[in-house]
Amino acid sequence: MPELPEVETIVRGLRPHVEGHLLQTVEVHDPKLRGLEGALPLPSRVEALFRRGKYVLFRFRDRTLVLHLRMSGQLLWAERKPAGRVRLVLRFPDGGVYFVDPRRLGTAEVVKEFRADLGPEPLGNLAWLPGELQKSRTPVKLWLLDQRKIAGIGNIYAAEILFRSGIAPDRRASSLTRSEVRRLKRAIPEVLEEAILCAGTTLSDGGYRGPRGELGAFACELFVYGREGEPCRRCGTSIERTVLGGRGTFFCPRCQG
DNA sequence: TCATCCCTGTGG
């Protein structure tokens, strides 16, 4: 499931193929995306390709194509049609961006101006973080998952960030000690940047793929996510799984007391 | 603030 590190990996990989290049045609293979047909003048030059939170944004002169991969979406650069359920093809002179999405939960639209209720990026200056945490009584894991508070963190990285911080997922955000806030503030960019260096996380289901179909190696660096019943890599205690906000929540009961 | 829906492949 693409979160910030996966989307960043995709954008970095696609950028040299796309930025400054002419989009020739848009092929829509899913009725849910019918709205894209004729939404852009073609051909159209991609002025910039970038990420905001988990969104992928193709900026044209006066329009922006907004993609969200949700659970199962992939964006692949390929010369020919890849395997899988292709919902959309953005064709360039020397290849295409293929939006493959078996569960069809991903979204794509063309807008005049990108609007989404997103909090700050977690890789920038986090000086604001302690004050914002102080204001919220929601469990800290749900706070991290709330895109309006901080943009780009999903279920996998929320779990890993909290493990590294030594904070239990159900702790209320406003109850964190100064020391815990300091550790969280450090762990957020550390975990995300390491995951970007690993080109993201491909779980055993194989769902996430990089822009050329690569696997994300951060799967080998996971300490808690998906490891219920396995020994904690730090202390050996059995990793536990609970449900918080309807989502699977993994943690070490000893390291995250 | 919390539940529901969207989707479909996969594991149990």
Added chain:
DNA sequence: CCACAGGGATGA
């Protein structure tokens, strides 16, 4: 064969 996976929009 059914429950589950879950980000985000939406409505209660």
